[in-house]
Amino acid sequence: MLKTADHLYLQVADNIEQLIEKDVLKIGEKLPSVRNLSKQQGISLSTAFQAYYHLESKGLIESRPKSGYYIRFNSRRMPDIPTSCDPVKKATDVTVHEMVDAVFQHMANDDVMKFSVATPPPSLLPAAKMAKAVVQAMRELQDYGIGYEQLQGNVRLRRQLALQSLNWGGAYTENDVITTNGCVDALTLCLTATTQPGDTIAIESPSYYGATLLAEGLGLKVLEIPTHPITGVDLEYLDKAIPRHKIKACLFVPNFNNPIGCCMPDKNKRELVRMVEKYDIALIEDDIYGDLYFGKQRPATCKTFDKKGNVLYCSSVSKSVAPGFRVGWTIPGKYKDKVLQMKRHHAIACPTITHASVAYFLETGRYENHLRNLRKILHTQFLRYSQAIMEYFPESTKIARPQGGCVLWIELDPHINTYELFQQALKHKISFVPGRVFSLRDRYSNCLRISFSVPWSKQVEDSLKLLGKLIRKMQ
Amino acid sequence: MLKTADHLYLQVADNIEQLIEKDVLKIGEKLPSVRNLSKQQGISLSTAFQAYYHLESKGLIESRPKSGYYIRFNSRRMPDIPTSCDPVKKATDVTVHEMVDAVFQHMANDDVMKFSVATPPPSLLPAAKMAKAVVQAMRELQDYGIGYEQLQGNVRLRRQLALQSLNWGGAYTENDVITTNGCVDALTLCLTATTQPGDTIAIESPSYYGATLLAEGLGLKVLEIPTHPITGVDLEYLDKAIPRHKIKACLFVPNFNNPIGCCMPDKNKRELVRMVEKYDIALIEDDIYGDLYFGKQRPATCKTFDKKGNVLYCSSVSKSVAPGFRVGWTIPGKYKDKVLQMKRHHAIACPTITHASVAYFLETGRYENHLRNLRKILHTQFLRYSQAIMEYFPESTKIARPQGGCVLWIELDPHINTYELFQQALKHKISFVPGRVFSLRDRYSNCLRISFSVPWSKQVEDSLKLLGKLIRKMQ
Numbered sequence: 001m002l003k004t005a006d007h008l009y010l011q012v013a014d015n016i017e018q019l020i021e022k023d024v025l026k027i028g029e030k031l032p033s034v035r036n037l038s039k040q041q042g043i044s045l046s047t048a049f050q051a052y053y054h055l056e057s058k059g060l061i062e063s064r065p066k067s068g069y070y071i072r073f074n075s076r077r078m079p080d081i082p083t084s085c086d087p088v089k090k091a092t093d094v095t096v097h098e099m100v101d102a103v104f105q106h107m108a109n110d111d112v113m114k115f116s117v118a119t120p121p122p123s124l125l126p127a128a129k130m131a132k133a134v135v136q137a138m139r140e141l142q143d144y145g146i147g148y149e150q151l152q153g154n155v156r157l158r159r160q161l162a163l164q165s166l167n168w169g170g171a172y173t174e175n176d177v178i179t180t181n182g183c184v185d186a187l188t189l190c191l192t193a194t195t196q197p198g199d200t201i202a203i204e205s206p207s208y209y210g211a212t213l214l215a216e217g218l219g220l221k222v223l224e225i226p227t228h229p230i231t232g233v234d235l236e237y238l239d240k241a242i243p244r245h246k247i248k249a250c251l252f253v254p255n256f257n258n259p260i261g262c263c264m265p266d267k268n269k270r271e272l273v274r275m276v277e278k279y280d281i282a283l284i285e286d287d288i289y290g291d292l293y294f295g296k297q298r299p300a301t302c303k304t305f306d307k308k309g310n311v312l313y314c315s316s317v318s319k320s321v322a323p324g325f326r327v328g329w330t331i332p333g334k335y336k337d338k339v340l341q342m343k344r345h346h347a348i349a350c351p352t353i354t355h356a357s358v359a360y361f362l363e364t365g366r367y368e369n370h371l372r373n374l375r376k377i378l379h380t381q382f383l384r385y386s387q388a389i390m391e392y393f394p395e396s397t398k399i400a401r402p403q404g405g406c407v408l409w410i411e412l413d414p415h416i417n418t419y420e421l422f423q424q425a426l427k428h429k430i431s432f433v434p435g436r437v438f439s440l441r442d443r444y445s446n447c448l449r450i451s452f453s454v455p456w457s458k459q460v461e462d463s464l465k466l467l468g469k470l471i472r473k474m475q
Numbered sequence: 476m477l478k479t480a481d482h483l484y485l486q487v488a489d490n491i492e493q494l495i496e497k498d499v500l501k502i503g504e505k506l507p508s509v510r511n512l513s514k515q516q517g518i519s520l521s522t523a524f525q526a527y528y529h530l531e532s533k534g535l536i537e538s539r540p541k542s543g544y545y546i547r548f549n550s551r552r553m554p555d556i557p558t559s560c561d562p563v564k565k566a567t568d569v570t571v572h573e574m575v576d577a578v579f580q581h582m583a584n585d586d587v588m589k590f591s592v593a594t595p596p597p598s599l600l601p602a603a604k605m606a607k608a609v610v611q612a613m614r615e616l617q618d619y620g621i622g623y624e625q626l627q628g629n630v631r632l633r634r635q636l637a638l639q640s641l642n643w644g645g646a647y648t649e650n651d652v653i654t655t656n657g658c659v660d661a662l663t664l665c666l667t668a669t670t671q672p673g674d675t676i677a678i679e680s681p682s683y684y685g686a687t688l689l690a691e692g693l694g695l696k697v698l699e700i701p702t703h704p705i706t707g708v709d710l711e712y713l714d715k716a717i718p719r720h721k722i723k724a725c726l727f728v729p730n731f732n733n734p735i736g737c738c739m740p741d742k743n744k745r746e747l748v749r750m751v752e753k754y755d756i757a758l759i760e761d762d763i764y765g766d767l768y769f770g771k772q773r774p775a776t777c778k779t780f781d782k783k784g785n786v787l788y789c790s791s792v793s794k795s796v797a798p799g800f801r802v803g804w805t806i807p808g809k810y811k812d813k814v815l816q817m818k819r820h821h822a823i824a825c826p827t828i829t830h831a832s833v834a835y836f837l838e839t840g841r842y843e844n845h846l847r848n849l850r851k852i853l854h855t856q857f858l859r860y861s862q863a864i865m866e867y868f869p870e871s872t873k874i875a876r877p878q879g880g881c882v883l884w885i886e887l888d889p890h891i892n893t894y895e896l897f898q899q900a901l902k903h904k905i906s907f908v909p910g911r912v913f914s915l916r917d918r919y920s921n922c923l924r925i926s927f928s929v930p931w932s933k934q935v936e937d938s939l940k941l942l943g944k945l946i947r948k949m950q
Contacts, residue, residue, distance in 0.1 A: 097816060101816070102625065120623050127619045131619035134619075134828065143598075144603065145606075147597040147799045150583045197694030219694050273740050321621075323621070323828055344685070348659055350801070351799065353799070353800070353829060354826050354828060434631070
C-alpha cells in the first residue's frame with residue numbers, strides 16, 4: 001500500500017514537471033490549490049501535498065505565504081548551452097599541472113567552499129553502513145584480512161559488481177571482473193594493457209584532466225575529439241581520425257561526461273562500438289557517473305553493445321558509496337589477461353579489508369535504495385545551482401545541461417580568463433576548476449566547472465552570488 | 476632483572492654461535508653438559524638451558540637422548556655461493572610473463588607448498604593488533620573514514636614513517652614522506668617522476684621480476700648491471716655504464732636484494748650516492764626488506780648518505796606488518812613535487828582506513844618488539860632451510876648467503892632447467908620461482924628462488940627432500 005501511495009505522488013509531481021518543461025505552465029503562474037489538485041486528480045489531500053512538496057524541494061515551484069504555489073523555474077528556459085569545440089585560444093604562462101596543483105592544494109582546508117570537488121560529500125554517503133561492513137569484513141576474513149587477496153580481486157565483490165551490470169544490460173560473471181584501486185587505477189591498467197608508449201589515444205574535448213595527464217604521463221599522445229554538449233563525441237570526426245592518427249585506444253566517458261555532463265544516445269553508443277570493432281582498437285569506457293542519472297532510467301553503456309570484447313568498462317564506488325575506500329573495477333573484455341598482468345606489476349593485490357567491505361555492503365541490497373535517494377538529492381541540487389547561476393551570473397553566461405553526475409560546465413564571455421577568476425575567488429575562500437585544465441591544447445580558458453555536490457545552503461547561494469559579482473567585475 | 480637474564484642467555488648463545496662459525500667447535504662435536512656450561516660461565520642452570528635451547532631452535536645444535544648436545548650445523552661450511560653474473564644462456568619457448576603467470580596462478584590454492592611467496596605468512600604477523608587498529612581508525616576518523624584523505628597521505632602515518640628513518644640514520648619529517656599503495660606503487664610513481672618512456676634505467680642482475688616487468692611496461696629500457704652475491708652492484712661497471720647508456724635512473728635493492736639477499740656495504744652505498752650525484756640522475760632505493768636483518772644492527776640505506784636529494788627511498792609494511800593493507804611510502808628527496816603530481820594522476824589518494832590503521836599500530840610502539848621476534852624467526856628458518864637444502868640437494872648445488880629478508884637464491888648444475896623442474900614440482904604441489912624470470916635476458920635458467928618464510932615443519936622438510944629428489948633425477 002505504502003509503495004503505491006509513494007508511487008502516486010511522484011506520478012502527479014512528474015506530470016506537473018513535464019508541463020513546466022513544455023512551458024505549458026509558465027514561470028510565475030499560480031498552481032491549483034492543494035484541495036483542488038486533490039479533487040482534480042482523485043488523490044488524497046496528503047498525496048497532493050506530497051507532490052507539491054516534492055516539486056518545491058527540487059526548486060521548480062515555490063509557496064507564497066497565504067497565497068499558494070507558483071511556478072518558479074523551468075530548466076528548459078535556461079541560457080544557451082556552451083559551444084562544443086569552438087575553443088578560445090589564449091596565451092598563458094601557467095601550465096595545466098600548475099593550475100591543477102593550485103586548485104587542489106586547498107583540498108584539506110575546511111574553510112574553502114569547494115565547488116571544485118566532483119564527488120558527493122560523506123554526508124550524502126552511507127558512512128555508518130560502511131563502518132558496519134568493515135567490522136563484518138574483519139570478522140569473516142582469514143587473519144582479520146592482513147593477508148593478500150587473490151590477484152583478480154575479492155570474489156564476493158566481483159560477483160556483486162557483475163550483478164550491477166544487469167542494470168545497464170550486461171550479463172557478466174565474477175570471472176569477467178577485475179577489481180582495482182579506484183577508477184583511475186582501472187584506467188591506468190587498461191591504458192597500459194592496450195597501448196605502448198608513443199601510441200595515440202582519442203579523448204573527448206573537454207575531458208577530465210586526471211585521465212589526460214595520466215595518459216600523457218604514460219608517454220601516450222592524446223588527440224582531442226570534438227564533443228557535442230548533448231550527444232557527446234563527434235563520431236564522423238572520430239571515424240576519420242582513427243586511421244589518420246593510428247589511434248590505438250579511445251578513452252571516453254559516454255555517460256555524464258566530466259565536465260560537460262552529456263549522455264551519449266544509445267544509437268551513438270552502438271555506432272561507436274561498431275567503429276572500434278571495425279578498426280579493432282580498444283574502447284576504454286569510464287562509467288563512473290553512470291549510476292547518478294537524473295532521468296527515469298539507468299542509461300546503457302557502450303559495453304552493453306560490446307560483442308567482440310573491444311570495450312574495457314571501468315567504474316568505481318567513489319561517487320556513490322565511499323571515495324576513501326578506493327574501490328574500482330574493470331570488465332576488460334578480450335584484454336583480460338593483459339590487464340591482470342598489469343595489475344600484478346602495478347598493485348600485486350588490492351587492499352583486502354576495504355574491498356571485502358564493499359562486497360558486504362552491496363550484498364545487503366541497500367545500495368539501490370541509497371542510490372535512489374542520492375540521485376534525487378543531486379538532481380535537486382543541480383536545479384538549485386543552475387537557478388542561482390542564472391540569477392547571479394551575467395546574462396551572456398552559457399550553462400551545460402548535465403543529465404546526471406555532479407558537475408556543471410559553464411562558459412563565460414570569451415575575454416574572461418577563469419584562472420584569474422579562480423585566483424580572485426580563492427581570496428574569498430571559493431574554489432572551482434578553471435576550464436583550461438580540461439584540455440592539453442590552449443582551450444576553454446573562458447570556461448569553468450562547478451560541482452553541485454555540496455548540499456544546498458545559504459552559504460552555497462552566497463558563494464555563487466559572490467562568484468557572479470567577481471565575473472561581472474571582469475567583464 | 477628479567478631483561479638482564481634475557482640478555483645473558485643470548486650472550487652465551489651468541490658466543491657459542493661464533494665458535495661454531497669460526498669452526499672452533501666442529502660439526503658432530505659434543506658440547507659441555509648444561510651443568511658444566513653453568514659452572515664454566517658462572518650462570519644459572521636455567522640460563523644455560525635457555526642458551527642451548529636457543530641454539531637448538533636455530534638448528535645449530537641438536538640434543539641426542541641421554542647423551543647431550545652436539546654441533547649440528549655451521550653456516551660457513553655451506554656450499555659455494557652462486558656466481559654473480561656468469562649466466563647460463565639457453566633458448567626457451569616460454570616468456571617471462573608466462574612463467575610468472577604459471578607461478579602465481581596457484582597462489583589461492585592452499586594445498587600447494589608455496590616456496591614462491593617472498594612475504595611472511597599472516598601467522599607471523601600482528602593480525603589481532605591490526606584489527607584493533609582498524610576499529611580505532613573508524614572510531615577516530617571523520618565519517619568513519621569514507622572520505623578522501625589528503626594527497627600526500629595520512630599525516631600521523633607520515634610522522635611515524637619519518638620516525639622510522641631514525642633507525643637507518645635518516646632525520647626526516649612528515650613533510651618529506653609520501654604514502655603509496657604498497658611498495659610497487661611507490662616504485663611506479665618514482666619511475667614515472669624521474670624518467671620518460673624510452674629512457675634507460677639500471678637494475679641489479681638478477682633482480683625482482685615485478686620491478687623489471689613494471690619498468691618495461693612503462694616503456695623504459697632496462698640495463699642489467701653485474702651484481703656480486705655478497706657486495707651487490709658492481710660500481711665500477713655502473714660508473715662506465717651511466718654515461719655510455721645515458722642512464723636516467725637506477726632502481727636498486729641495496730639491502731637484502733631479492734633474490735640474492737646480499738647487503739651492500741656502507742662504503743659502497745656512499746660511493747653509489749656520490750656517483751648518482753656526479754651524473755645528477757635518480758637512485759630509486761627499494762628498502763622493503765631493510766628491517767628484516769639477521770645481524771646485530773639495522774643496515775644503513777643509500778638514503779642515509781643522500782645530501783642532494785637524488786635518492787628516492789621506497790618501502791612498505793608488506794613484509795613485516797600487513798601485506799593485505801597495501802601501505803607503502805617514499806621519501807623522494809628533490810623529486811617530491813613530481814612524485815606528488817604522479818600520485819594525483821595514478822591514485823588521487825590512498826585508502827583512508829587502512830593507512831590510518833598502520834599509523835595507529837606504529838604509534839603503540841609495538842612494532843620494534845614485533846620486528847625483533849620476526850627477525851629471530853626468519854633467521855632461524857633461514858638456517859633450517861639451508862641445512863635441509865645442503866642435505867637433500869645434489870652436492871654441486873650453490874647457495875646464497877642472505878644477510879636478511881626471506882629468500883634463498885640457489886644455483887644448480889648448468890644443464891638443469893628450473894622451469895622444467897618447477898613444472899615437475901607443481902605436480903607434487905610444491906611451488907618456487909624459476910631463476911629465468913629474474914632477468915629480461917636469457918639468464919639464470921639453472922637457478923631458483925626459494926622463500927623460507929613458510930614456518931619450518933615436517934611438511935616443509937619433506938617438500939625440500941622431494942625437490943632434491945626431482946633435481947637428482949634431472950642430473
